[in-house]
Amino acid sequence: MIEVVDIHKRYRGRSVLNGASFTVEKGQITCLIGINGAGKSTILKAIMGLTPLKSGTIRIDGQPMDKNLYESIAFIPDHLTMPPGMKLSEGLRFMQDFYQSWNANRAEELMKFFSLDQTERIGNLSKGTAAKFNLVLGLAQDTEYVLMDEPFSGIDMFSRGLIAEVFSSHLIEDRGVLLTTHEIGEVEHLIDRALLMKDGSICRDFQCEQIRSEEGKSIVDVMREVYQS
Numbered sequence: 564m565i566e567v568v569d570i571h572k573r574y575r576g577r578s579v580l581n582g583a584s585f586t587v588e589k590g591q592i593t594c595l596i597g598i599n600g601a602g603k604s605t606i607l608k609a610i611m612g613l614t615p616l617k618s619g620t621i622r623i624d625g626q627p628m629d630k631n632l633y634e635s636i637a638f639i640p641d642h643l644t645m646p647p648g649m650k651l652s653e654g655l656r657f658m659q660d661f662y663q664s665w666n667a668n669r670a671e672e673l674m675k676f677f678s679l680d681q682t683e684r685i686g687n688l689s690k691g692t693a694a695k696f697n698l699v700l701g702l703a704q705d706t707e708y709v710l711m712d713e714p715f716s717g718i719d720m721f722s723r724g725l726i727a728e729v730f731s732s733h734l735i736e737d738r739g740v741l742l743t744t745h746e747i748g749e750v751e752h753l754i755d756r757a758l759l760m761k762d763g764s765i766c767r768d769f770q771c772e773q774i775r776s777e778e779g780k781s782i783v784d785v786m787r788e789v790y791q792s
C-alpha cells in the first residue's frame with residue numbers, strides 16, 4: 564500500500580498541499596482528480612521523492628521512499644523525458660540497463676500493442692506516439708505500483724481506447740495504479756477509486772462502484788457537487 568499522510572508543500576511561500584492524506588491499494592486503479600493547479604502532479608512527484616515536502620509522511624509498503632524503492636514503483640510523467648536524438652530501440656536498452664525491474668518481454672508486447680517502430684527517433688514522434696512510448700517505458704517495469712500523470716493528454720480517441728484497454732489487461736494485473744487525468748469520461752468505467760482534491764487536501768475519497776450503486780452517482784456527478792458549489 565502507498566500511504567500518504569498529512570503532507571504539506573509550499574512553493575515560494577505559497578501553500579499547494581495542505582494536509583493531503585490517502586492510500587493507494589494494490590489491485591486497484593485510483594484516480595486523483597482536481598482542477599488545474601490543484602497539486603496532483605506535485606503529489607505524484609512527492610511520492611517519488613522528486614520534490615521536498617514541508618511536512619508529512621509517505622510510505623511504500625510501510626517503508627519511507629528511497630532509491631531502492633524505484634524498483635517497486637514506476638512513474639510515468641506527463642511527457643517523455645528521453646533525449647530527442649535517441650532511437651526508441653536505444654531508449655528501451657537504456658531502461659533495461661538502468662532498471663532491474665525491466666521486463667523486456669513485456670516491453671516488446673507493449674511496443675507491438677501500440678504499433679511502435681523501434682527505428683524511429685524520439686524527437687520525430689508525434690505527441691500521441693510519444694505518449695504511447697512513455698507508457699511502454701513505465702509499464703514494462705515489473706513494479707508493484709505505477710503512477711501516471713495525465714496518460715491521455717494529447718492522444719486521439721482510438722489510441723485512448725487502446726490505452727484504456729491496457730488498464731483492464733494483464734499488463735496492469737494486481738498492481739496499484741495512481742493516475743491523474745482530466746479525461747474522466749474516458750476512464751470512469753475503469754477506475755476503482757476516486758480522490759477529489761480541493762484546497763490542497765483530499766475532500767472526497769470513494770469507491771466508484773459503491774457511489775454508483777448506493778447513490779446512483781457517477782464520478783462527474785460528485786465532481787459537479789464539489790467543484791461547482
Ligand SMILES: Nc1ncnc2c1ncn2[C@@H]1O[C@H](COP(=O)(O)OP(=O)(O)OP(=O)(O)O)[C@@H](O)[C@H]1O
Nearest residue numbers: 574575579597598599600601602603604605606743
Ligand atoms: N516548480 C514549481 N515552482 C513553483 N510553483 C510550482 C512548481 N510546480 C508547480 N507549482 C505550482 O503548484 C501548483 C500545483 O501544481 P501541479 O502541477 O501539482 O498542479 P496539477 O493539479 O497537476 O495541475 P494541472 O491539472 O494543470 O496539471 C500550481 O499552482 C503550480 O503553479
